[in-house]
Amino acid sequence: MPKHPPEPAPRSEAARYEYAGLDRLLHERARLSLLTSLAAHPQGLVFNDLKRLCGLTDGNLSRHLALLQSAGLVEIRKDFHRQRPRTTCRITPAGRGRFAAYLEELERVVRDSAAAVRLPRRALPSTS
């Protein structure tokens, strides 16, 4: 009999739950929070409103904004409003695109997980 190499599992099954599209830059909780806020406010949010919406401290907000800005996902504009300095943050078109792609994978996670947590225990054949 001819020898066959072991059959690889089809890719879709092989790493069924890998979720490679869960981009670490976007998946981190504070940045996910920031991007959702900014996507919901396409004309931008001033620093203090963004801080409040995301429940972040000044330092954390600055740090995560800097990361998103250096990746081109967010733009930050500084100007004056009623003679006081004002910082406005906006999601860029690239940021919106990358967030939409991330969101597709996140929706897949939610579908898979929701199906899984609704399974009755011992519903599946044992691996023993």
Place this chain on the structure above:
Amino acid sequence: MPKHPPEPAPRSEAARYEYAGLDRLLHERARLSLLTSLAAHPQGLVFNDLKRLCGLTDGNLSRHLALLQSAGLVEIRKDFHRQRPRTTCRITPAGRGRFAAYLEELERVVRDSAAAVRLPRRALPSTS
């Protein structure tokens, strides 16, 4: 006129996008992947099957499993099968409960984000 303290914003609006329920232990990508796999296979998965489903290396899988085990979310059983050592991983009832709670918050993120990314640009009033 009596002085009033500044009115706090209602909690729901104050940190509308904070997502405090995104438990860091469960939100990390590899652990989210592990928990989804294990929730979908309530009778357990052997180490190599879990590794394949999650697309993880031996080292990463061991490290993340140890974290989940020490938090009581996963249990790990070692025995012999066909005279070879075998490691089987299962999600615990506590793990399933905590994963379900996390998932509720994740579903909220997806709803908010999906609504936000579908917004046309300049749909909302400017903050200027």
